[in-house]
Amino acid sequence: MSEQEQKQEQPIENVTENAAPNTEDLAETEAQTEQNAADPLEEAIARVQELEEQLADAAKKEQDALLRARAEVDNMRRRAEQDVEKAHKFALEKFAKDILNTIDNLERALATPANKEDESVKGLFDGVELTLKELLATVARFGIEPVGLVGDTFNPELHQAISMQPAEGFETNQITAVLQKGYLLNNRVIRPAMVMVAA
Template identity: 35%
Template sequence: MQENNLEKENVKEELETSSEIEETTEEVVEDNVTDINDKLEENKLREELEALNDKHQRLQAEYANYRRRTNEEKETIGLFANEKILNDIIPVIDSMERALEACDDKEGSMYQGIDLVYKQLQGILTKYGVEAIEAENADFDPNLHLAVMQESVDGVEANKVVMVLQKGYKLGNKVLRPSMVKVSC
């Protein structure tokens, strides 16, 4: 009987130990599951944060590009807003140049008055960034010159401007009026 009692006690102890092991195992498993869930949540949050940071940086870059483009457009609009009036002033300057050439008395008050107005008009063009296209003895460029005549000239290579018939003007890189020229052939 004593053996039987011993066996029962051993079984009882084993059961208790087994229960303790099960409880400990369950606690460890629960702790591990909690740790894994916390790490998964942490990784998920980190990924979301990285995605939001990336989105924020892209928005900042887009906004910076937008500001740069609008500033460039404003400058361009400002530069070319006066294009129409500048185109209207150019024929007046041509007339003033013809009047200066027609004056015989270069010291007379008429010549000086016309010259003064001519210089004021030139100042207006310069103020707004308009410049004359240099064409005399230059290579013919169809973007800047309008060839209305061709002539074979000794000692001058082909496609050289030999005479400017009417001055051309440009505003920045934009041609307001091409130079009317005679070109060697």
């Protein structure tokens, strides 16, 4: 072979040698292209799953916020109802405290040592007694009740002890004398009873 023919063959061999690696590169590139094509699909699936999780979290948070808002509205409504109920129940408290002084004065008038046999005084006593009974019946209709009777056990929530003395016929912590009656308005103390207690 001539030199020229050898040169011509040599490039063909080089081309063949060069072609073999290019075929491998091409196969590798195709594999990467397929992998890259699979990667966007996997990325899209992963992104969809991530978005679904975020959507579920947002829905859960929204549900929680809705439940909290409903509970807060229920609590506010309940508090408002209780406030209105208390306002209705205890609206008479100030008036009741003022009327108690009148009741006390009528009871003091009946307790005065006077000759009740005298006809001029007897009529007055009867009138005061009837007035007191009517007034007590009226305040009882509105939930005002007296507390503090002789012989009751002392209760610091209802009674105010003025003194403690040994007393015959009474046990310890029993009320021996009532100096001023106490009153409740719908089971709430509007005035504690002033009492003496057995020691």
